[in-house]
Structure formats: C-alpha cells, structure tokens
Amino acid sequence: MTRTVITGISGRMGSTLVRLAKAASDLAVVGATVRPGSPLSGQDAGLVARLGTPLDVLAQDDLGRALDGAKADVVVDFTGPEATLHHAKVCAGRGVALVVGTTGFTPEGRARLAEHAKRIPIVAAPNMSVGVNLVIRMAAELARVLGPSFDVEVLEAHHRMKKDAPSGTALKLAEVLVDALGRSKDDLTFAREGQTGARPPGEIGVQALRGGDVVGEHTVYFFGEGERIELTHRATNRDQFATGALRAARWVAGRAPGLYDMADVLGLQGKT
Ligand SMILES: NC(=O)C1=CN([C@@H]2O[C@H](COP(=O)(O)OP(=O)(O)OC[C@H]3O[C@@H](n4cnc5c(N)ncnc54)[C@H](OP(=O)(O)O)[C@@H]3O)[C@@H](O)[C@H]2O)C=CC1
Numbered sequence: 001m002t003r004t005v006i007t008g009i010s011g012r013m014g015s016t017l018v019r020l021a022k023a024a025s026d027l028a029v030v031g032a033t034v035r036p037g038s039p040l041s042g043q044d045a046g047l048v049a050r051l052g053t054p055l056d057v058l059a060q061d062d063l064g065r066a067l068d069g070a071k072a073d074v075v076v077d078f079t080g081p082e083a084t085l086h087h088a089k090v091c092a093g094r095g096v097a098l099v100v101g102t103t104g105f106t107p108e109g110r111a112r113l114a115e116h117a118k119r120i121p122i123v124a125a126p127n128m129s130v131g132v133n134l135v136i137r138m139a140a141e142l143a144r145v146l147g148p149s150f151d152v153e154v155l156e157a158h159h160r161m162k163k164d165a166p167s168g169t170a171l172k173l174a175e176v177l178v179d180a181l182g183r184s185k186d187d188l189t190f191a192r193e194g195q196t197g198a199r200p201p202g203e204i205g206v207q208a209l210r211g212g213d214v215v216g217e218h219t220v221y222f223f224g225e226g227e228r229i230e231l232t233h234r235a236t237n238r239d240q241f242a243t244g245a246l247r248a249a250r251w252v253a254g255r256a257p258g259l260y261d262m263a264d265v266l267g268l269q270g271k272t
Pocket residue numbers: 007008009010011012013014033034035036038078079080081083100101102103104125126127128129168241
C-alpha cells in the first residue's frame with residue numbers, strides 16, 4: 001500500500017487525483033492540502049475534492065500539518081511553481097518522496113527542485129500521460145530522421161484558465177527537438193508579428209492557443225517540400241494525467257534520492 005498525500009485538492013488535477021487514488025486498491029490517501037488560509041481547510045477531503053462521499057481525511061492548509069502522523073510514502077503535487085517549491089522543501093526536510101506535475105517553473109525554480117532532489121526522490125514531468133511521453137520520443141525520432149530540410153513547429157492549445165504559456169509539454173517538446181536537430185535554444189521562436197522575413201533555416205516555432213475548456217492538445221508539425229507530417233496528442237479528460245502521476249507515485253516511493261522523469265517511470269530506454 002502506497003501512503004499518499006495529495007496537495008491542492010480543490011483544483012482540477014488535485015480533485016481528479018483524489019478520485020482516482022481513492023479508487024485504487026494499492027493506494028491510501030492519508031493526507032490532503034488546500035491553499036494556505038483557504039476556508040476549505042479542516043473540511044473532509046472527499047467533500048473538498050467533490051467526490052460526493054467523505055474520505056475521513058481532513059484537508060489541511062499546510063503540508064507539514066498534513067504530513068504530521070500520516071506516515072506518508074509520497075506527496076503528489078499539481079499546484080503552482082511557488083507552492084510546489086515550498087512543498088519540495090517540506091518533503092526534503094521529512095524524507096518523503098515527491099511527484100511534481102506542476103509546470104511554469106523559471107530556470108531558478110527548476111534548479112531549486114534539483115537541489116531538493118539531492119535529499120529525496122522526485123519525479124517531475126510536465127505531462128504524466130503515457131501517450132504524450134511516447135509522442136515526445138516519436139517527435140525526437142522524426143526530427144532526427146527527417147533532418148534540417150523539414151521546418152518544425154510546435155502548437156499547443158489549453159483551456160482559458162491555464163496560467164503558464166507555452167505549456168510545459170510544448171517546452172519539453174521544444175527541448176527534445178532542439179537536441180535531436182543539434183540546434184540551440186536561440187533557434188526557438190515563441191511569436192511572430194510584423195515584417196518577420198523568410199523563415200530562418202533551423203528555426204523551431206512554439207505557439208500557444210488559449211480558450212474554453214480544452215484539456216490539452218499538442219501538435220508537432222514537420223513541414224517539408226511536397227509533404228507534411230503532423231504528430232498530435234489530444235487529451236479529452238484529465239484522468240490519464242492523474243493515472244500517470246499515481247503510477248509515478250507507486251514507482252518513486254522508496255527510491256534513492258534523485259530527479260527522475262516519466263521516461264524513468266515508464267522504463268523507456270534512454271532519455272530524449
Ligand atoms: N504534468 C501533467 O501531466 C499536468 C500538469 N498540470 C499542471 O498542474 C498545475 C495545476 O493545474 P490545475 O489543476 O489545472 O490548476 P488548478 O488551478 O485547478 O489547481 C491548482 C490548485 O492548487 C491550489 N494551491 C495553490 N497554492 C497552494 C498551496 N500553497 N497549497 C496547496 N494548494 C495550493 C489551488 O488552490 P486555489 O484554488 O485556492 O487557488 C488550486 O486548487 C499547473 O501547473 C498545470 O500546468 C496540469 C495537468 C497535467
């Protein structure tokens with residue numbers, strides 16, 4: 001049984017995680033949190049996460065309090081960059097493993113997460129869907145084989161409430177495409193406007209759409225002469241993100257300290 005604490009349980013991902021963790025026979029939800037000062041603090045986590053049934057675990061507005069006496073193996077965190085970095089510090093101080101789905105970290109934030117991972121095992125990935133992680137690998141492979149004669153563009157679409165852009169997944173795709181094509185981060189173009197001139201060779205475009213209730217869509221375009229390849233993943237609900245995160249939670253509990261990603265969890269050969 002993996003004893004699991006879930007943060008941000010009133011959120012879109014937090015509530016999905018509580019529902020799927022409760023349904024899993026090998027996971028026990030032993031703690032849950034909401035934002036500090038939230039009026040939901042002290043209420044039953046099942047009700048906060050809109051399960052319709054109590055969970056007999058009270059939501060706390062502080063991760064330390066949620067961990068007190070919980071004997072947790074792992075914390076699963078999909079909140080926001082600042083909250084996640086605070087949670088990573090708390091987990092590192094208590095020797096509890098961590099799964100991070102949060103996106104939108106600055107380079108400094110990512111470095112702080114890596115520092116905490118010297119003390120505890122952390123799985124961090126901008127997209128926990130198995131399908132997306134395979135798409136990321138396929139994109140790298142296509143880029144390597146097609147080479148520089150194809151123009152590469154990444155397009156993502158998300159719901160109107162998403163706070164960061166481009167998505168963490170689009171940035172990960174951009175990173176693996178840069179590597180596969182032997183380019184540099186300077187080749188990434190995040191917006192175009194005005195007299196941009198002809199497309200520079202080697203440019204990799206990354207564009208973001210926002211609107212409605214789009215769960216998450218990513219397409220990598222490979223535009224060639226006389227042909228075009230489009231590699232698309234469309235998420236139609238959040239369950240596959242949560243299922244992947246809970247798989248990561250089972251995998252990371254009890255591991256050696258280190259910063260792991262979903263490729264490690266899924267046993268994919270070599271990192272992209
Ligand atoms: N890796 C992946 O597969 C995926 C990653 N994500 C990422 O996950 C993150 C969350 O997304 P989503 O669920 O849609 O966002 P939501 O805004 O729906 O949920 C975030 C939740 O975190 C809560 N929160 C904020 N600060 C704290 C804190 N200090 N302690 C506890 N809870 C806190 C918020 O509370 P309040 O409502 O009171 O503000 C909110 O309930 C984003 O970064 C998103 O990009 C999303 C989907 C998949």
